[in-house]
Amino acid sequence: MENLESLLHGFTIAVTVPHLTLMVIGVLLGILVGVLPGLGAPNGVSLLLPLTFGMQPVSAIILLSSMYWGALFGGSVTSILFNIPGEPSSVATTFDGYPMARDGRPTTALATAFGSAAFGALVGVILITFLASWVAQVALAFGPPEYFAVYFLAFASFVGMGGAAPIKTVVALAIGFAIAAIGIDTVSGSVRLTMGIDELVKGVSFVVAVMGLFGIGELLIAVEEEFSARAVSSRVDWKEVFRALGRLPHHGIALLRSAAIGCWMGITPGGPTAASFMSYGIAKRFSRNGARFGTGEAEGIVAPETADHAAGTSALLPMLSLGIPGSATAAVMMGGLMIWGLNPGPMLFVDQKDFVWGLIASMYVGNIVAVALVLLTVPVFAALMRIPFAVIAPLIVIICVVGAYSVSNSYLDVVLMLGFGVVGYLFKKLHYPLAPLVLAIVIGDKAEDAFRQAMLMSKGSLGIFFANRLVTTLVLAGIALLLLPLALQIVRLLRKPDVSAQEKVRII
Amino acid sequence: MISRRALEIAAAVLTGIFGVVVVVSSLDNGIGWSSAGVDAGTFPFLTGIIIVLGSLYNLGQGALGRGTLAIVRVAVTPSELRRLAGLFVPAAIFVAVIPMVGMYLASAAYVFAVLALPRRRSVLSALVIAAATPLALYVVFERMFHVSLPHGALAAAFGF
Secondary structure, eight states: OHHHHHHHHHHHHHSSHHHHHHHHHHHHHHHHHHHSTTOOHHHHHHHHGGGGTTSOHHHHHHHHHHHHHHHHHHHHHHHHHHSOOSSGGGHHHHHHHHHHHHTTOHHHHHHHHHHHHHHHHHHHHHHHHHHHHHHHHHHHTOOHHHHHHHHHHHHHHHTTOSSSOHHHHHHHHHHHHHHHHOEEOTTTOOEESOTTOGGGGGOOOHHHHHIIIIIIHHHHHHHHTTOOOOOOOSSOOHHHHHHHHHHGGGGHHHHHHHHHHHHHHHHTTTHHHHHHHHHHHHHHHHSTTGGGTTSSOHHHHHHHHHHHHHHHHHTHHHHHHHOOOOSHHHHHHHHHHHHTTOOOSTTHHHHOHHHHHHHHHHHHHHHHHHHHHHHHHHHHHHHGGGSOHHHHHHHHHHHHHHHHHHHHTOHHHHHHHHHHHHHHHHHHHTTOOHHHHHHHHHHHHHHHHHHHHHHHHHTTOGGGGGSSHHHHHHHHHHHHHHHHHHHHHHHHHHHOOOHHHHHHSOOO | OEEHHHHHHHHHHHHHHHHHHHHHHHHTTOOSEETTEEOTTHHHHHHHHHHHHHHHHHHHHHHHTOSTTTTOOEEEOHHHHHHHHHHHHHHHHHHHHHHHHHHHHHHHHHHHHHHHTTTSSOHHHHHHHHHHHHHHHIIIIIIISOOOOOOHHHHHHTTO
8 A cells, every 4th residue: 555655655756747748849850759669768768868857857757668658659650550650560451451451441440450459558557657676576587598488478479370371481480580680699799690791790680571571562562462451531630530439448368368477578588579469469369350360350459569568668667677677678677767866666656756756657647648649649540541543552661761771881682681571572472471570589689698698507408498497388378378379280181171261360 | 564473583592692602601600519609601601502402492493494484485575674674774874873972962853754754744843842851861760750851972071
C-alpha cells in the first residue's frame, strides 16, 4: 500500500498544467519521429536533451518519456499503411496490419493497433507500480545462458508456424543469421564477413534491411499486380474508430496473453522486438482464427502491438532500478538523468521519491494523452491511403532512400537497401518467408553472443543450459514450442497430404 | 516472359553464392574451439553451410519443377515485367545519381520524371509535387532534426 500512496503523490506532481503541456508537445514530436523511418525515438530524445538542462528533472523526464510513447505509437503507422516498419518492434504489426489497410480498412487497423498498444502499456505501468522491487531481482538473475534461452524461446515460438516450405524457411533464417554476423564481432572484437568492403565493418543495420525487404519489395509486388488501394470513403469516420475500440474486448484472451508475454520479455531483457514476434507466433498457434493470420485478422494486430508496448514500458524499469539501459532510447535518457544530477540505480527509489513516482504517474497520464492524440490523427493518416498509387510509389521510394541514408549517413546503406528490395521481391514471389529472416537479423547476433558467453562460462559444456530452474524451464519451453507444431505437421502429413489448404496461407 | 522454374533456379543460385561467400570469409576468423571460447567464425561458418545445403535442395526442387508452387508455370508475364521495370529502373537511376547531384535535386527530378513523363499527372501538378518533396525533406531533416542529407558533388563544386 505504500506504493499506492507514493503513486497518488506522484499524480499530484504529474497532473499539472505545465506538465500536461509538456506531455502534449512530447507526444506530438514523438509521433513525428516515429512516423518517419530512419528517425526514431533515440534521435528525438537526443535532440530534445539539450533543451531540458534548465528544467526540473521531473519535467525533463516527463517530456522525454512522452516523446518515447509518441514514437512507439507513430512507428506502427507506416507499418500498417505502407508496410514500412519504422522501428524493429513494429515489424510484426505489418503482417496483419498492412493487409487490413490495403483491404480498405486503414481506420480499423490503426484504431485496433493503438487501442491494444495502450492496453499493453497500461499493463506494463501497473506492473512497474506494484512489482518494482521484485522485477529488479528477476532482471539480476539473468546471465548469458538465460539470455540465450529467452532468445531461443522467441525463435522457437515463431519458426515453423508459417505455411512456407520448410527448407526455404531454414535458408531464410540462416541468411538472416549470416547478415546479423556482418561487422565487428562483439565477443572477440574481430571483423567478420565484410567481403572486402571496409564500410561493412559497421554491420548491416536492421532498418536498411527491413525498408528494402518490406518497403521496396512490397512496392514491386504491388506494381506487378497492378494494385490500387480499395476506395476508402472520403468522410472522416469517427464511428469506425470507436467500433474498432469496442471490438477489442472480444480479443480479451489475446490481449491478456500478449501483455503477459510483453511484460515478461520487457523485464527479462528480451526486449520489445522479440516480444512482438513471440506474441504473434503464439497467437497464431493458439487462436481459433490462426489459419487466417496474415490476411488482415484483427487478432494478428492485437497480439504484437500489445506485447510491443507492454515490453517497451516495462523495459524502463531496469533502467531506473538497476541503471541498465534496455534500449538506445533508455541509454540517452540515462545520460540525461546523470546530467540532471541524478544517479540511476537502486538508491534512486530511496533518494528521489518525487522524481521516480512523478515519472511513474506520468506514464499513466502520458499514455492516456498519447492514445487520445494518436486516435485524433487516425483519420489524417488514413487519408494518406487515398493518394493515388502513381504518386505515392515514388514518395515511398524516396522515404526508404532517405531513411536508409540517415541511419548512419552512408550511401552504401542506400545501395544495400535497394538490393534488399530486389531480394524481398524475389523471396515474396517464390514464397520464401521474410519473418524468420528479419527476426534473425534483429536478434541473431545477440543470441549468438549470449550462447558464446555461456560457453565461455561453462568451458564448452551444454550443461549450463540446464544448470538452474529458470534456464531449464526456458529451454524446455522453447523445445516444446519447437517440436509441437512439427509433431502436429507430421501427424497431419501421415493422415492426408492437404495441398490446397496450404496454398491459401499467406507467407509472411 | 520468365518461367517460375528459371526464377526458382536463379533464387537458389543467388542464396547458394551468398552461402559460399559466407563460408569462405568465415574461415578467416577461425572456426571451432580455442582458448578464447567459440571462435568468431564458427557460427557464420555453420550458417553458411546450412545456406549452401538448403540452396542445393531448393535448386533441385526448382529445376525438377517440384515443390508447393509447381502448378504455377509462369512467374512474370511480359506486361508485368514492363511495369516492374517502370518502377525499379527510375528508382535505381535516382539512387545512382545521388552522389553526384545530391538528395534534393535527385528526388525532385525523380518525382517529376516518374509523374510527368508517362503522363500520369499534368506537367503542372507534377512540378508542384516535385518541388514540394525536397522542400519537405529539407525542413524536416536538415532543419528540425539536424540530419544532413547528401548534397552531392555538384553542390560541393558550387561551394555549398
